[in-house]
Amino acid sequence: MSGMIKKIRILHIVPSFGIGGLEHGVAKIANGLPQGKFQVDILALFYPRTDGDTFSLRSDINFIQLDLSQIRSKLKKFLTIIKIIRKGRYHIVHTHNWPTIYGVFAAKLAFVPIVIHGEHGASSDAENHLFLQRIFAKLPDHFAAICIPLVSWIEKQWNVNSEKITYIPNGIDISRFYNKNQRLKNDTFTIGTVGRLEKVKNIPFLIQSFKNFIDKYPEANLRLLIVGNGTEKSCLEKISRDIGIQDKVCFTGITKYPEKYYHQMDVYINPNTNKEGMNNCILEAMACGLPVITSDLPANRTWLNDNENVLFFNTDYSDDLEKKIHILYNNENLRNSISKNNVLRIQDEFTVDLFIQRNMKLYLHLLKR
Numbered sequence: 001m002s003g004m005i006k007k008i009r010i011l012h013i014v015p016s017f018g019i020g021g022l023e024h025g026v027a028k029i030a031n032g033l034p035q036g037k038f039q040v041d042i043l044a045l046f047y048p049r050t051d052g053d054t055f056s057l058r059s060d061i062n063f064i065q066l067d068l069s070q071i072r073s074k075l076k077k078f079l080t081i082i083k084i085i086r087k088g089r090y091h092i093v094h095t096h097n098w099p100t101i102y103g104v105f106a107a108k109l110a111f112v113p114i115v116i117h118g119e120h121g122a123s124s125d126a127e128n129h130l131f132l133q134r135i136f137a138k139l140p141d142h143f144a145a146i147c148i149p150l151v152s153w154i155e156k157q158w159n160v161n162s163e164k165i166t167y168i169p170n171g172i173d174i175s176r177f178y179n180k181n182q183r184l185k186n187d188t189f190t191i192g193t194v195g196r197l198e199k200v201k202n203i204p205f206l207i208q209s210f211k212n213f214i215d216k217y218p219e220a221n222l223r224l225l226i227v228g229n230g231t232e233k234s235c236l237e238k239i240s241r242d243i244g245i246q247d248k249v250c251f252t253g254i255t256k257y258p259e260k261y262y263h264q265m266d267v268y269i270n271p272n273t274n275k276e277g278m279n280n281c282i283l284e285a286m287a288c289g290l291p292v293i294t295s296d297l298p299a300n301r302t303w304l305n306d307n308e309n310v311l312f313f314n315t316d317y318s319d320d321l322e323k324k325i326h327i328l329y330n331n332e333n334l335r336n337s338i339s340k341n342n343v344l345r346i347q348d349e350f351t352v353d354l355f356i357q358r359n360m361k362l363y364l365h366l367l368k369r
Helices: 021-034 074-088 098-110 131-137 148-157 201-217 233-242 281-289 318-328 331-347 352-368
Strands: 008-014 037-043 062-065 092-096 114-119 142-145 165-167 189-194 223-225 249-253 267-270 292-295 308-311
Touching: 008 074, 008 098, 008 352, 021 037, 021 201, 021 281, 021 352, 037 074, 062 114, 074 098, 092 098, 092 352, 114 148, 114 352, 131 148, 142 148, 142 352, 148 165, 189 201, 189 281, 201 223, 201 233, 201 318, 233 249, 267 281, 267 318, 281 292, 281 331, 292 318, 308 318, 318 331, 318 352
Parallel strands: 008 037, 008 092, 037 062, 092 114, 114 142, 142 165, 189 223, 189 267, 223 249, 267 292, 292 308
Antiparallel strands: none
């Protein structure tokens, strides 16, 4: 089919288009596919939960914003999406995560030639609808997953043949993030985290661990940098005040340029306890040459090596994160070793060019069938 198409028309359907890992990945694909061969549009089904900027898109990319929460009738929701799909005459519809289930059904009803569903992280809401998932899983022509545990989840929980699932890990623009001359050097030891400030991100755990670390080094010049925005921000600021460390914790708010904050850090920490896929912020921190401490989750274990790329901490033990911070604080050689390993790992396996090429290869392969 692809040989007869002058320009392949693709619609990405996302739950919302705020500042997040899923949205960032879709923006990379849309901006990176060759303009001469692809016309890429993006449809967001809901408004983001928090106000703020979105990722920049090329001028030829058509962005469509809906708010299905304002449409009570499920039939009207389907008809609204079907109308958009038919108008666009898309060759491929690529949906992302469980909330875009409406898009999958709508694409099939609109007779789109290829429907791909991508999973970026197993949500608790999705786990509560396993029977419906298994029905839904019969509809897409193919699945894409950003980490190995998600491939296994789709195969085993949704009863999908492994041949219909492609593993496509995230990718990072290393030229944007890595610059050995931009790392700020001063007397302050800064640990930091980047992401949405929501409950699943487990930021209170990080703040308390930082407080315990401060208590052991009262004379040290220490700082915690929290980059991002979300519904939990005011609560997190209150926690910092209540335990008396507000002068050592900096909340930057939302940003489209996290690299300027990564360059201020000595150690990056991902305290997330959610069943996430491949965390974009870990990749960005690695690309900046930062040593990383991350929660010991199955998805992280499939692509990160302990003491080589990261130090893992157990979220079941309140003092384990503090211990891992202590190790890196007192061992500059280990910090430098992990830093070098992380930059090389990104360059070899997780560049944005590889990410775009892998998605393009999947699109062309499916259209040729």
